[in-house]
Amino acid sequence: MREKTFSIIVTFGIMFIFWLFFSAWIVIIPQHYDLIELSKGIVSALIVTLVSHELLVPGKGESIRLKALRFVPYVVWEFWQIVMATLDVTYRVLHPKMPIDPQIIEFETTLRSGLSLTTLANSITLTPGTITVIVEPDKGKFVVHAIAKEPADSLLVDQTMQRKVAHVFMEG
């Protein structure tokens, strides 16, 4: 019961701050300050909270702080990968001969939870030369479309990304 209350409070706080950012001029400009406007924000934040508080804050909060801490360097690395991915595609598109050799590959991972699978699927799509086609959650199986041989090998042979995501979510 305490966990549920905690997740509701946390979600409500985040949603309300989010609402404030998008319509805070109502609060900041004094003439417009209005309790009715503010209560609209509170009501909409409450509705979103009741629907989705189970999604944002996971039930068992054992090592959530460590996971969040490990997620930060992962996001920085991911940004670097986005830049590399765009340059890679730019090179392949603008090269006169277009060095592409598309192939569809499959591999299995040790990941099982929804959040980690979603993170890996999105990361694969953001990294150079690969896009996730299908994810099978119960087996942790991924079907990936790669634009050439090197990006396919980086997923099949090196498996850098799988290890990084498994490290972040501690599912290895």
Added chain:
Amino acid sequence: MYVIDIISTLFMAIGAFFMITGALGLLRLPDFYTRLHATGKCDTLGEVLIIAGCMIYEGWSLLTIKLFLVAAFYLFAGPTATHAIMKAAYVTGVKPWKKGDDRV
């Protein structure tokens, strides 16, 4: 003031370049899946760079925070949408292009 103008223009110009590259890839690449590579990846960085240029031009204001939230949302929504289109094509049986095939 001029420095900020130049930096933000530079960001937007690079972003626009990547968007154009994505469009060019859409025309040049041979099939559905590879075209999705071009649009899906170039648009992510191009859009984020254009929004970053807008943020630098705007300076510290509420608008900057809103622009930041839009960019952050796109970083999640972009790959998800690309994946959804890809999956729809794969499930309905669009044949992927292999090296050596003719252009579709």
